[in-house]
Amino acid sequence: MATDGRRREILQEVEELRRRRNESSKQIGLWMGSLKKLEAELKRAEAGQDVGQDVAQLRAQLLTLQANADNAKEETRLMGERITDLDEELRQVDAALREYMLWVPNLPHESVPDGPDDSHNIAYPPQGAPEPHFAFTPKPHWELGPELDIIDFERGVKMSGSRFYVLKGWGARLQRALIQFFLDYHITRHGYTEVYPPFMMRAAMFEGAGQLPKFKDNIYRDAEEDYMWLGTAEIALTNMHRDEILEEAELPKKYVAYTPCFRREKMSAGRDVRGIKRGHQFDKVEMYRFTTEETSYQALAEMVQDAKDVCQALGLRYRLVEMVTGDLGFAATKKYDLEAWAAGCQEWLEISSISNCEAFQARRANIKYRPADGGRVRYAHTLNGSGLALPRVMIALIENNQQEDGSIVIPEGLRPYMGGAERIPAA
RNA sequence: GGAGGGAUGGCCGAGCGGACGAAGGCAACAGUCUUGAAAACUGUAGUGGGCAUUGCUCACCGGGGGUUCGAAUCCCUCUCCCUCCGCCA
Numbered sequence: 001m002a003t004d005g006r007r008r009e010i011l012q013e014v015e016e017l018r019r020r021r022n023e024s025s026k027q028i029g030l031w032m033g034s035l036k037k038l039e040a041e042l043k044r045a046e047a048g049q050d051v052g053q054d055v056a057q058l059r060a061q062l063l064t065l066q067a068n069a070d071n072a073k074e075e076t077r078l079m080g081e082r083i084t085d086l087d088e089e090l091r092q093v094d095a096a097l098r099e100y101m102l103w104v105p106n107l108p109h110e111s112v113p114d115g116p117d118d119s120h121n122i123a124y125p126p127q128g129a130p131e132p133h134f135a136f137t138p139k140p141h142w143e144l145g146p147e148l149d150i151i152d153f154e155r156g157v158k159m160s161g162s163r164f165y166v167l168k169g170w171g172a173r174l175q176r177a178l179i180q181f182f183l184d185y186h187i188t189r190h191g192y193t194e195v196y197p198p199f200m201m202r203a204a205m206f207e208g209a210g211q212l213p214k215f216k217d218n219i220y221r222d223a224e225e226d227y228m229w230l231g232t233a234e235i236a237l238t239n240m241h242r243d244e245i246l247e248e249a250e251l252p253k254k255y256v257a258y259t260p261c262f263r264r265e266k267m268s269a270g271r272d273v274r275g276i277k278r279g280h281q282f283d284k285v286e287m288y289r290f291t292t293e294e295t296s297y298q299a300l301a302e303m304v305q306d307a308k309d310v311c312q313a314l315g316l317r318y319r320l321v322e323m324v325t326g327d328l329g330f331a332a333t334k335k336y337d338l339e340a341w342a343a344g345c346q347e348w349l350e351i352s353s354i355s356n357c358e359a360f361q362a363r364r365a366n367i368k369y370r371p372a373d374g375g376r377v378r379y380a381h382t383l384n385g386s387g388l389a390l391p392r393v394m395i396a397l398i399e400n401n402q403q404e405d406g407s408i409v410i411p412e413g414l415r416p417y418m419g420g421a422e423r424i425p426a427a
Numbered sequence: 428g429g430a431g432g433g434a435u436g437g438c439c440g441a442g443c444g445g446a447c448g449a450a451g452g453c454a455a456c457a458g459u460c461u462u463g464a465a466a467a468c469u470g471u472a473g474u475g476g477g478c479a480u481u482g483c484u485c486a487c488c489g490g491g492g493g494u495u496c497g498a499a500u501c502c503c504u505c506u507c508c509c510u511c512c513g514c515c516a
Binding site for chain 1: 475
């Protein structure tokens, strides 16, 4: 790349100039020191004290020294000017280079199957609960919700417009129960540390996580201040260790956070407008890991399992989907989705997305670790995965567990979080 | 929102225009002493970049600009922290 070559040229020249300036500044410093001494001696000599030399000699020395220093100053000043010019050019080149780099997506891992788009993703056989069968026609959640008075679409739209809804009564409680359930599961069984981050943060954090500049249109931001609303907790968790050097011994770091997520969904305009599948605001429990270079793919496999575990515990019917090169997104080197079957809308819904970003985010957010063997500091690898995304899990539960009498059976594991209730009662 | 004070190496803390990448202390690592440990003593120790395969060099004292031959030190600006006042869940 030409820009990079130019950058190196400037760098070398500017450093050489700096070296010379440093040298000559030191010399000037020495001269200035002697000059002061001489002046003092001259003063004393003029006052008639004996300093070993007469006034004329001292004057001559002083003048020579002064001339030397002045010459050197002038010379060095010119160097300084050249340095200032080069610095300016360097700034521009750096900015251009950085701007360019920020738009370069991550490269796929060699194991990622080739394919142009999501239609080529590899879906593995369904796991978990068997496909539910009904003696009646199961309803989609956008019918069940209002009927049971647990989802209120109209009032959501009244207050905030399309793609907003209100959860009420058992609906709101179900979501809250799921959040608790997921967090508890991951911290007690999978060893994650729970994190409650800010929900809005500076633009630089979004750059670090790879959301900016590319996905600017999908982010809500404050009109007056440099705040943006999280589209996912991943952004917060990535930047937890921004500008830090971790010790290898403290890796892997495993975090789990519940946050609401805010997305403009501009690029998906008109898609999935029905129900609660794709809103401008949704809740998610997110898993995140910082690992060494060597262990990130092992960690990816573990995180997939972590997400499967909660699906299993909720009695979902789910399947693993492996993303092809064309559907990896911007930051991931390898990515799996987990999809849950929803019997009402007859759809596989994405409830989790689990990615290894390797050093992509670490480079942007400057996250490093010191190897245990004392070697050079290296970039950490980062991984993120939903564990899980709430609305779609709600859809699957509501639709799959609906009964002929209109009630909805609550999965056993969730009941302690629902006040012991076994069902959401029919209206 | 108003008025002040501050940000220095892993931590504490000095330096406030010239040999400062930065005193001193603590912590860390290695060694001496010891049966072992502690104490004491000695030594090593930051990050990033550029050339060059023992080395040389540049940058970094919250971020960014500037003044100067020369900036941790002076000026501007931004961010953050603290104290007092006001407001507030």
